[in-house]
Amino acid sequence: MEKILIKSYKKPRLNSPVLVGGLPGIGNIGKIAADYLVEKLKMQKMAEIFSQFLPPQVFVSEGGITYLVRNTIYYRKFPGKRDLIALVGDSQGTTQEGQYEMSFSVLDLLAQYKLDTVFTLGGYSIGKIVENPRILGAATDADMLKDMKDAGVVFPRGEPGGGIVGSAGVMLGLAKELFGIRGACLMGETSGYFADPKGAMEVLKILSKLLDIPIDMTDIEERTHQLEQITGKMQEDIQSKITGKPEDLGYFG
Amino acid sequence: MEKILIKSYKKPRLNSPVLVGGLPGIGNIGKIAADYLVEKLKMQKMAEIFSQFLPPQVFVSEGGITYLVRNTIYYRKFPGKRDLIALVGDSQGTTQEGQYEMSFSVLDLLAQYKLDTVFTLGGYSIGKIVENPRILGAATDADMLKDMKDAGVVFPRGEPGGGIVGSAGVMLGLAKELFGIRGACLMGETSGYFADPKGAMEVLKILSKLLDIPIDMTDIEERTHQLEQITGKMQEDIQSKITGKPEDLGYFG
Amino acid sequence: MEKILIKSYKKPRLNSPVLVGGLPGIGNIGKIAADYLVEKLKMQKMAEIFSQFLPPQVFVSEGGITYLVRNTIYYRKFPGKRDLIALVGDSQGTTQEGQYEMSFSVLDLLAQYKLDTVFTLGGYSIGKIVENPRILGAATDADMLKDMKDAGVVFPRGEPGGGIVGSAGVMLGLAKELFGIRGACLMGETSGYFADPKGAMEVLKILSKLLDIPIDMTDIEERTHQLEQITGKMQEDIQSKITGKPEDLGYFG
C-alpha cells in the first residue's frame, strides 16, 4: 500500500490559487474555520487523501454508515481573482513523519496547479477564555507581513514562543524551502479547553480581508453566541460556588 | 525482508466470496467468533501471513513446538451460494501503519478472487457484564443496512461514539475507498473485561442469518454457560463481601 | 543508508553449519553463553552487522577508543561434523521491525551457506535466585525434541507461558516459515535481576552435548563461583537485617 493515496475527483484549471489549510488542532480553530469556508463558499471536492499516517479508524454516521478518516481538498474559482483551494480533514498526520509526508503530498499535488500562496489556520492556546481573541501571525516572506498587519493580524514579540508545531508549521516550511511558495499562518487566540468557534470566526474575518472574499458569518456568529451562553453559565456556576456571587472569570481563569 | 509475507497454500476458484474477519480485540469477540466459524465449517487453509507488523514472538505448544505469530486465511465453497473466506490470527497489526498495511494486503489478495463483501467482527465495550448482548452494526453502503436490521442488528444513535478503531474499521474503510467493495461490521456488546464467548456467539447468530449459512452453536453455548457460572460465582462473592448477601451485579457493575 | 549493513570478512566453505545465536536479553544468558563459545572455540570473524535497528551509540574502551554497536557473526570448521556459526552482539534490534529485519538478514545471509539448524540461547526469568537452573526448550520440529530431552532439556507444561519474545523467538519462527530451516531455543532459568553466568553455563553444557563439541567450562565456572559468593553475601546481609540471623533466601526471594 502506498503510504499516501490521493483519490482525484476533479482536475480544474485554476488561476494562481491560494491554499487555505485547516486541520484539527488547538481549539480546533483551523478545522472549524476551514470547514466553514468550504461550506459557505460552496467549494467543490477536488481530491481525497487516505493514509496510514492518519488514525486507523472509521467514523459511523447516525444512520450507521462508515466513513474512513481522510483529508479532503476543495476548490472554487473566483473569476478575475486568484482561485481558492481548501485543505480540510479529520486529523493531521499522527506522527512527525506523517506531518511532513502529508504536507509534502498536498503541496506536491497543488504545485501542479501553480499554487501561489499557502495560508494555514490554527489556534494559539492562552489557557483562559478570552473575550476578544487576537489573531497572531507568521509568514515565510517579509512582503506578506504588511498586508497581514493591515488586516489586523498581530505579531507580538516572542510569540508564539515555541514556534508553530505540526501541520500548520511544516506546510509553510516545506512550501518555502522545497517549492518556493510563500505562505503565512493565522493563529486565533483560544483557551484551548474546547472547540472554539469564536476564535475560528475571528480567523475567518482576517482571512476574508486577506483573500478579498466575503464570507457570510451569520452561522458561525450564532454558534459562537450559543457557546458563550454555555461557557458564561458555567463560569457563573463555578464563580457562585467559590464566592457566593456571579462574576466574570474570563481573565482570571 | 518484505514487510508482509504471504505464504499461499491453495488458490481455489471462488464464487463472489464473502470475507469474515475476526482478529483479537475488545473481549476477543471477533477472534472467538471467526475461529469458531473456521472450526465448525471445516474451512480450508488458503494462505498464511507473516509480518513485522505482528509481535516478534513465537508461541510454544504443550509439546514444546514453536509457532510464529501470524494471520491465516481460510475458505470454504458453498455451491449455489457465495463462497466464504475467513481471516483469523494471533494479533492485529500492532501499529497504525501495520493495521493499514495488513488490511490492505488481505484485501489486495482477495480482490483477485472477486471479493464481494467484507464482514468484520468485533466487540463493543460497555464496561459491565450484560445478560443479553446486543449486536451493533455499521456498513459502508446503505443497501446493506436493511438486511442487517432484519437479522437483528441494532444501530443506536451515537453509537459507537468513537467510530470503529483498528483492523475491523480500517478494513471496511479501505475495502470501500480503494477496492470498491462493500462491507459491514458486527460488534457484540461485552464487558470488555475478559474473553467473551457469549458476545461472540450472538455475533455468530447474526452472521449465520446474514450469510444464510447454518452454524452449529452447541460448543460455544457450552463455553458461554461455563463462563457464566464462573463470572456469576465471582459476582456473588463480591456482592457478599459488600452487602453480606448474594445479588446480581450485572447491571450495576 | 541501507537499514542493515553487512560487512563481510570471510566467505568460508562450510559443511551444513549450525547457527548458535546469543544476544543480550533476560539475565544476559544468551549473550554470555555465545560470547563464551566464540572465545573458547577460538571462532573466526565472518561478518559484522551495523544497523539503524541497533542503538545509536558507540562504546568507549578504557583506552578511549570508540566502538560502534553491532552484531558479529563468527564461524569455525569442525572437519567430519557440521560446522559452527555464532551470532553475538551488543544489542537485539530495538524495535519489533528491527527484530524481524535483523533476524531475517542473518538467516538470509547464512542460507547461502546451507544453514542446517538454528539454536537460539536465552534466559527464562523466574524472579528468584535458583541454585540449579533448569534449561527449558522449544523447537520448530518434533524431530529435535528427543535429542533435546536426552541432553537434559525440560519441557514443562505451559512454560514459557508467553511464548518466546524477541530475537530468540523470531529467528526460529522465520527460519522455519521462510527458510525451511529447523531450530530450537534453549532457555536457562535465571532470577532476571543481573547478568547470570551460571544460567549461561548450564545452557552451554546442554549445547555442548547437542552439538557434540566439548567446551572448556573452567572460566565460566570461576565467574559463576565468584558471583555466587557476592550474591550469597548479599542474601546473608539482607537476611540478617530481617531476622537477625543468616539464612538461605534463594527459594523465598
Add this chain to the structure above:
Amino acid sequence: MEKILIKSYKKPRLNSPVLVGGLPGIGNIGKIAADYLVEKLKMQKMAEIFSQFLPPQVFVSEGGITYLVRNTIYYRKFPGKRDLIALVGDSQGTTQEGQYEMSFSVLDLLAQYKLDTVFTLGGYSIGKIVENPRILGAATDADMLKDMKDAGVVFPRGEPGGGIVGSAGVMLGLAKELFGIRGACLMGETSGYFADPKGAMEVLKILSKLLDIPIDMTDIEERTHQLEQITGKMQEDIQSKITGKPEDLGYFG
C-alpha cells in the same frame, strides 16, 4: 518526499577537510561551540538539510518570519592547511533511525570532498556546576589519542560509562566503519541543567589547538562570565535560604 533533503548552496574545492559537528544535546555544548565557530570564523553556507527526522516545526523570528527546523553545513578554506567544515543545526534526528540516517547523509555528502577527520562536540553531564570543566575524549583510532592528550583532553578510566549516545557517537561510528574516516569526540563537563557556554568555550580551546586555528574567545568568555554571575547569585540565594549565610554550592550540588 525523500526522508532527507539536501539543498546545496556551494560546491567548494576543499583540501582534506575536517568536519566539526555540534548539534543540540547535553548542556547544548556541541551546538554552542559549533555555532560560535561558524560565526567567529565567518564560515560560508554550503548546504542545508531538511528532514522528517527533525521536529515538524517552524520557529518564528521577532519580526514574524518562519524558519523551518534544519541542519546546516558551513565551510571555510584555510590555504596551506586542512580546510574546515561545520555541521550545526536546530535538532539532532529525533529517533534512532533518524540519528543514523542523518549522520550517514552528512558523511556520504562530505565523503565526496575527501573528508579527512570528524570531530564531534558534546557535553558530559556531571550533575553539578563545575568551575573548571575538563574535556573528555574518545577517538576512532589510536593515532589520534596522543594529539588529543597533548591538547589537554583527558581519558579517565570508565568514562563516559554509557559510551556516547546520539549523533556525536553515531557519526564517529559510521565514519570509521562505513567510510574509513577517523574521528574523535570532545565532551565538555557540564552540570547538564542549562545551556552552558563555559563548557563550550573549553571545548573550543581544545579544538583550536587540535585544528591549529585561532578562535577569538572574547564573546563566549563574556557570555560565560554573565552566566556565572547569574548562577552564582542563584546559588547564594539557595544557600542563604538553607543555612542563613552565602556559601559556594558548586561542589556540593
